Amino acid sequence: MSTDALCYLNISEAAALIRDRKLSPVELTKAHIERIDRLNPEIKAYVTRTDEQALADARVAESDINAGHYRGALHGIPVSFKDLYDTAGTRTTGQSKVFADRVPAEDSASVASIRKAGAVTLGKVALAEFGLGGSPTSLFETPSNPWNLDYSPGGSSSGSGAALAAGLCMGSFGTDTGGSLRNPGHCSGIVGLKPTLGRVSRFGVIPCSWSLDTVGPMARTVGDVALLLQAVAGHDPRDPSSADRPVPDYPAALGGSIEGLRVGVARDYFFRTDLGADPEVVQCAEEAIAVLRELGASIEEVSVPSVADARSAQMVIMHAEAFAYHRQFLRDRPGDYGPVRFRFWLGALYTAEDYLQANLFRRQIVSEVDDVLKKVDLIVTPTMPRPAPPGGDSSPFGTLTGLNFLAPFNLTGTPAVSVPCGFTSGGLPVGLQIAGRWFDEATVLRAANAYEEAAPWSEMHPDL
Template sequence: MDVNCLTIARLAEALAAGKISSREATGAVLDRIAATGEQVNAYITLDREGALAAAAEADRRLAAGAAPPLCGVPIAVKDVLCTKGLRTTGGSKILADFIPPYDATVVAKLRQAGAVIIGKTTMDEFAMGSANENSPFAVPRNPWNLDYICGGSSGGSAAVVAADQCVAALGTDTGGSIRQPASNCGVVGFKPTYGRVSRYGLLAFASSLDQVGPITKDVRDAALLLNAICGHDPRDSTSVREPVPDFTAALDQGLAGLRLGLPREYFEVGLDPDVQRTVEAAIRQLEGAGAELREISLPRTEYGVAAYYVIAPAEASSNLARYDGVRFGHRDPAADELAAMYRRSRSQGFGPEVKRRIIIGTYALSSGYYDAYYRKASQVRSLIIEDYRRAFKECDVIVSPVTPTPAWRLGAKSDPLSMYLTDILTIPTNLAGLPGMSLPCGFSDAGLPIGLQLQAAHYREDQILRVAADLEKRLGLTERRPVL
C-alpha cells in the first residue's frame, strides 16, 4: 500500500480496518517529506515529534473503536492559521518567532476530528500574492515541473498535497489563493461561502474577503474536510448560523436537470489556448452528462481587479497596523526612540509586496481620498454582487477557467500589475462572498495542470460538489500524480 498517495477516504478506511496504523501513515508522510522536501520546498515548519505523538493518540482512539472522522489522517496547515505551541509566521519576518498560545478554530476542529497536524506550509507573506514568491522563508516549486510556480498565496498547501507530502491541507482564499494554486498543482481547492468557516485564529489580510478552505486530492476529500471545519463560531463575528449539511450527500446525485452558466466575460480575457482547450473539453463532458448549458453575463467582471486592489489593501493597512514592535512581532533593538522603533521595526519586518499594499490601502483610506477610492470600490463590489444575483436566477452553477494561463516559470512575472491581473477570474467570487472550487480538468501541452472553476450561490457548496464529483469521475485524472 503506497500510503502517501491515499486520499482521506481511503486512508480512513484502511485505518478503521486495522490495515495500517496512524503512526505508520504519519511516518510514511514524514519519510516522503525527507526524500522530496528540498525539491518542493513547501514547508516552513515541520512538527515531527508533535505529529508522531498525535498519531500514537489516534491509534489508541482507533483501537478503542471511538474514532472521529479524520482520526489518524496527516494534514498540513497554511502558516497563516494559529497553532498552539507551534510557530506561526504568516510568511513574514515580522512574525518569524511567533508561537501562538491557542489554536485557530479550524485547527481545533481538525484536532477534535482526530487529524494529525504535520506542519505549517509556506505562503506569500500575509497571503499577499498569486505566485507564492513573496516569502522570506521558502518559495515552493510546482511538483509537476520544479522550474514553475505553484500559485499563491496557498502555494505551499497545494504543493504538499500534489507531492503527496501530506494527505490534505488547509489554505485560505482572499482573492483566489486556494483556487489558483490548486489549479496550478492539479489538486482540488475549495473556497466556502464567506462566513461558513470561522476566521478566529487566522492572521487577517482583508477581513471581509478572507476565507479558510480545504485543498485535497479529490472531491470527496474536500467534502469530508468541509464537514469538519464548517459551522458557526461565536468568537468570529462574521461567522454565520447557517445549518451545515453532510456535504458528501451531494456527491452521487448526477447532473440531470442542473443548469450550468457560462459567463461570456470569463472567456473573453485572452485565455491561453491550452486553458481554452481543456476547459471547453470539460464543459462538453458536463453537457454530455445531462447538464443544461446557458450563456450568462457578469458584466462588471472587468472592474473586479480594480475594486479588489483598493478594498483588500485598505483592510490590510488596518489589520497590519497591530504589528508595531510593541505588542506583536519583530522589534528593532537598535531604535532609541519611539517613532524610530515603529518605522524601523515595520520596515525590517515587512517585505516589498506587503509594504506596497499597506501604502496603497492607507492612501485609499486617507482624508480626502476615501470617497474617491474605498467608497467607489465598495459600490462596484455591490454591483458585482448584483450581477451574481441575476445570474443565479438563470443557472445553478457557474463554470469557467480558474486563471487565464497555466503556471508560469519562477521569476517570470516581476511586474506587480501583471501579477494582479492573473486574479481576474477568481476575485469576483471573493467580492461577492460566494463558494468556489478549482477542479483539475486537464493539462497543457507542457504537462502543467489546468483547473476548472465552479461557483454557486451563497451556501450552495452542495451544488458545486455535485458537479465536481460527476466530472471528476468522467475525466479520471485523480490517479495521475507528479513524479519527483
C-alpha cells in the first residue's frame, strides 16, 4: 500500500489491519511522518512535532500487539492535538508568545485517555491564537486549506482540520467555544463533533471561555469520530462542568436505520440566502436533507424564535470570560499577543449587567431549543452560511455581526456535528450540521453516519 493510501485509511480500516497484524503501527507512523515532512511546509498544520516519541510509542504498540495485548481500535493509530491540550513534557502554547515556553507537567484528560487507548501522538497542531483570534497569530504560521491553499481551513481548530484533510493524522482533538470544531469540519471537508457540554473532560485544556468551552474529536469519517469520542467521554471530577452520566457505546450506535427519525429544519433562519447565506451552501444542505428523507427520516419545519441573537449573547459571554482569564497577561505583556488582543479587550467593555443579560438570553434559547427537541429528534442546518474564507490576515475582531449557525448550539450546550455534504463550484467543501438533545451524541452520530454512507463525500481527498 502506498504512503498516500496508508495515510487516508479510516481509523476503523487501519485498526482492523493492525489488529490482524497486517499493518505495523511503526509503518503507519513512519508513513505519516514522511507525509508531514513533505506537506507540512505548505499546509502548516503542525506547530510542534514529536516524531521521536511517536515512533517510540508506535514500537511499544507493535510490541504489545505482537504479544497479544491489543487494546482496541485506537491502538497504534496516529493522532494530533490542538495546541491548547496540555501534553506532559511537550510545550503547549495556545499558539501565542504568551505561552511560548510553557511545558506542562501533566497530560490533559483527553491526551491521557488517548494515550491509554494506545494511540500514537504525532504532535501539536495549529489554532487561532488561544482559540479565539484570527490570523495572524503571535507564534507560528497560520495553516492553509488543503483543498485550496489560498483559503483558510477554518478555525479555531485550524490545524486539526488541515491535518485531517491533508492526510497528516487519522484523528485529532480540538475545542469549540463558538464553533471551532464544526467550522473547520465545514471548511476542510472533515467531520467535527462538539459533544454535549460536560460529556468530555476539559481538564488540562487552556480555557477560552469557562462556561462555553467544549472539547471534542475530529476525523475524516463519522465512525472514526465515534471511536475517538468513546475513548474520551465520561465523568472527570477535575472538571467542574463534567457530567456524571453513563457513556453509551457510540460505535455500536452507528449501525441503526434512521427510518422514522424526526428531523427539524428551521428555514426561517438557517437557509436564508436573502440574509447572506451562500446559495450553493444552502443547496448542498437541501440536497443532504433530501437524502435524509430518502433514508426514511421525517422532515419537519421548526423554529427557534430568538436564534438570530444567539451570536450576540455568545460573544458577550465568550469575550467577558476570555478577558477575565487573560486580564493579567494583557496588562503585563500586551506585546506578546497577536491581533487576538483586540478580541480580548472587547471583554473589558461589557458590564456585569451585560454578562448577566447574555446569560438570561442563554437560558431562553436553551428553553426554546428544548421545546423544539421535544417535537423532533434532531435539528439540521448548513454548518456555516458561507464556504471557507480566503486565507491571510483577518479582521482584528472577526465577524461580529451577521448570520451565525454555530453559536446557538454553544449556548445550549447540545451536541452538534459537521459532516461533509458537498462542494461549491469553486471546489470548497460544505458541511451539514446535525444537532441533537443533551447527551444524545449517539443519535446525532447515527444520523450523520447514515447520511455519510448514502453520500460518501468523505471519500474525496484533496489533490496534494
